[in-house]
Amino acid sequence: MAEEVKLFRTWSSGYALRIVWALKLKGIEYETIFEDLTNKSPSLLQYNPIHGKVPVLVHDGKPVCESLVILEYVDETWKHNPLLPQDPCEKSMARFWANFGDDKLMKSISQLFIAREKDQDVAAVEALENLKLVEEQLKGKKFFHGETIGYLDLAFGWFADFVSILEEIMSLKLVDGERFPHLSSWIQHFIDAPVIRDCWPPRDKMIIKFQVMREKYLAAATPK
């Protein structure tokens, strides 16, 4: 019996993109269900009652939630083209840095993104410190995974796109080639990689979305 794979996602979610890429890397056929998170479908709420979020992967009727959990599920279910390293130590490093990306890095980048102009220098300090740590991880490697794309590249994928969006909206350079040669190089390789490049959401739509988001935060933060 052919297996049935569905992916609930939104047009812009970087978390959902991880799964789009993973399924593509594994050559898995699936059905996409686009969600409007302001009007969640009964199916989404049924498959992810706790969080009501995307992505959700549904495999033969069974839902898997949380993007990093889904990535490991995909890797363990379809074992060809492995995404995670085989060696337990390297696997641990990949998991550690994926968590770092989602917690510390994302938080510091978001803080910078919504900082008022006078607060940007301070917000940038933490973001840059975190980026330095990521830069270290790429020394001697084309991708986090090595010569080919793997789990940690997919985990950081949101960043490859968001950096240029942030830089355009805020008119600042966050990842400059001199300070972050490895990270800059990784971004270029990743954005243009065959499996990756056709999946990016439309840039103009992303710019508008994040511009609106930023303006909302700045307006809310302004003392009345």
Added chain:
Amino acid sequence: MAASDVKLLGARPSPFVNRVQVALNLKSIDYEFIPQNLAEKSELLLKSNPVHKKVPVLIHGDQPISESLVIVHYVDEVWSGPPSLLPADPYDRATARFWAAYIDEKWSPLVRNLINATDEQSKAAAAEKVFEGLKLLEDAFVNSSKGKGFFGGEKLGFLDVVLGCYLGWVRAGEIITGLKILDETKTAALVGWAERFTSNKAVDGVIPEPEELVSFMKMQARAAAAADASSK
């Protein structure tokens, strides 16, 4: 495996450290426990976990591994003989990982809020949220255990270790708040599970008694107040 090959940088009151201790015990791995003073971090800790400067850190040979859930996975993968900590089936593994993330990211902050609540109204509101979470975990237990004694089935597994190591703090929270958090009228299955977990050989001596944790909390609060006062 010689004890000197496996070191654990930890602090007794930390449920995250306790997870690693229980995991190593379940696998019968000898290790050296190196207690850390988190108010004055050692060179070894700063060198081994420069990113977060936190415990637990497992040092295997000369390789440090940080983050309790990452470490527990590592222990299961390196010492891959029985008992397995994670389930064999990928879907069951994903389910266990999902609940581990829920427990750490959503549920345990609710317990912290309850313990730190200062007035009766916020305490009641916080308690309500904790109980809602426990109902979800009760269902998760029933589904996961499939009629057996643990989330992992017949034996303690990953999710038992993840949730079970919070039990010391849950009990401490009951003393501090005067409320029954694990209540057999609300989550009977979890109450039974908690007893089985705590009395398991691998858990013996790992999780501090609740009274010890209550004293620890009071000591921390005093230290924080003193630091506040001296910085004014």
